[in-house]
Each structure stands twice: as structure tokens, then as C-alpha cells.
Amino acid sequence: MADVRQEEFPAVTLTYEKGDLIIKEGDYGISVYKINRGRVLIYAERHGKNVPIATLGPDEIFGEIAFFNKGGEKRSASARALEQTELEAWHPAMLSKEYQEMPPALNYVVRQLVIRLLRMNRLLVQLTEQEEKRRKALEKSDPFVSRRRFYRKPVDLECYYRPVGLQAKSRLSGRIRNISLNGLGMEIAVQNTANVSHVVGDSFVIKTVLPSGKDLDLEAKIVSLKQSETPSRLLLGLSISRLSEETKKVLGFFLLP
């Protein structure tokens, strides 16, 4: 960092333990933080519950909204350390001065962006809440979903899947995160949903190989959908709708404690 301008901005290094609150929604403050080490969860508090917005890692920035939106603006979300985390806190005075003195047209464009981001974040929090309610209602009405509470083995298996009834060439990839005889949890990239429908009720043919080397081939339907803690990823909850006797044996054996 030989950049002279960087040296003009003193940065303070802060360390947080797992679970520590870094920013509280509604508080005042315009410091900006850069993550040197660790992971930070950004979330909103709605009706006594935490709605996750994003998980950030090294070299990522947070606190930028209040910085741009200053003039008595409160923090629009909370931030909490997910593990031991080291942050660099940028003192806002110098940055603020530069922001205020930047060409007015650029300032106007940036301000618009920040307003749009705030609006879209609020919409996302609303949608996340709705999806959570939907899932809850579904759990009550669908016995298949309620049974999801049964023991599930945590795994990390690469898998391929395609919508039931479509050609194998529309093959997508994901990672199975947990599995039981009734259902499984699968993490996928958000972009998988760009061309193939991924909504509650959709069925997929899923193929993977168990650590034992045995092939697993089954059909399952989506019963829930939520954001993963990893950005741009979704977590699908699936209930198994077709499982051959042979596969059932293989899976049953794998699930033995």
C-alpha cells in the first residue's frame, strides 16, 4: 500500500468473537468496515426475527449504505460476526469530505443507486418473510414436509439434477447438504433458476454418488426454498417422491449411524 491517499486515511483494526454484534439496526453511525479475516452476517430484524440479507467474507465492505445516506440516517441492517473476525474500520470524515466534494452529477447518480439499493433491500426482506410464512403453512398442511423433522445426515455431495420429464441435456449441478430416507437439502446457484423453473412443487431427478461409491438415483419435489448464507446460492428443501427398493437399501445403509 504505497498509495499516498491510502495513508491519509487512518484505519483502525478491530477484532470480534463469534456471535458479537458489530452494527445494530437503527443505531446511528457512518463508519465503513472492511473485513480482513472472518465472516459477517448482515440481517434485518422483523417482528422479533432475524431475516438474513447476506454473508460477507474477506475483502468485502459493509456499512456503506449509512455512509452514503448520512444526515441522520440510521443503520438499515445489523451485522454480526459468524466466527472470529478482524475488521478494518475506516474513519468516515475524510471519505465524507471527498464524497461531498465530488462532482455533483456523479454524486447525484450515486445517491440514486443508494436509494434504489435501500428500496430493493426492503423488498427482499419482505419477500424472505413471506416465503418463510409460506413454508410454515405448507409444513402444517403437508405430512410429507412435517416428516422432515426426522434425522437427517449432514453430507456434502456433488450432484446432478434435471426436471422430471426433461432430457438429460438440461442437467444442472448442486450440492446435497443433508439427506434422510424422506428428503434432502440441496444447495444450488441462483443462476440455475434462470432457465429452469425451481418453485415449490417442482420435481427433479437427482443423481449422486455416495462416499461408499454407490450410485444414488431418485426423484424429489421442492417443498421449501430459501437463501443460503453463501451469497448467490439457494437452499432447496426436497421431499423424496420416488426411490427404488434397491436405492432405498443403499441409502438406508448409508444412513446407519
Added chain:
Amino acid sequence: MENMQPFMQLYLTGEENYESGDIIIEEGSRGNWIYIVLKGQVKVTKRTKLGTVTLNTLKQGAVFGEMALFGKLLDGRSASVIAADGPVTVGVLDFDLLRRDYESLSPRLRLLIDTVIMRLKETNEKIAAFVLAANRKGPGEK
């Protein structure tokens, strides 16, 4: 737009007129024009398999296409912008001038602005995925 800020007037290089439904920016296409809505409204939309999701409606004074301005080169426009609700007039802003302004900023301030853009893109993607999920009813739902 009579009450347009004088400093924005200086960056205006031209005006374009559109009718309802005309595409002003097409998702995935390349281009770095930046626009400001002078009259009427525009819709920001994203394509999905089940159809098009409207993310936002922008009114007079709103800037769009600005993501092309910041940070690294993007892989094309991240959403479409369509004229909505009667005739629309947009102003075309001077990209080179705005880009020069941006490049004159300190690395930290640029990083902050880039972060806002990245967050907005991520948020839009997530919203499109949710809208998609909500558009179809699950089993057991009426």
C-alpha cells in the same frame, strides 16, 4: 423536465423519445449509455423462465444504465428497461465525463461505490428468484 438540476443539464448529450412498451435497454446486450428519465415512467425488468419479472418502476429524475459506469467492465446489461405508461422522454448522459469523474476519486471511495453496485445486482437477482418462486403455488396451497 423543467426543474432538472443545472449540473445534470451539463452532462446531457441528447434526448430520446419512446412509446409504451419500447425497449430502451435490453438485458444481456452490451452498451454503456447512461440515461435519466425526463418525462414519463420506465420499468426495470429481468427475464426468467416463467416470464418477465418487473423489479422496479422509475420516475422522472431517476438515472438508469449507470451500472456500466463503475468498477470493472460488466458482462452486458443486467436488466431490461422498458418505457411504461404513455410517451417517455429520456436524456442521454455523457458517459466519458462521468467515467472521468469516477476515476478521479480515491480507491476507497471507488470501492464503496462498487460495493453499492454489487449489492444492488445481488439483491435484484435474489428478488427475481423469489418472485419466481411465489408465482407458482405449492402443493396444499389454494
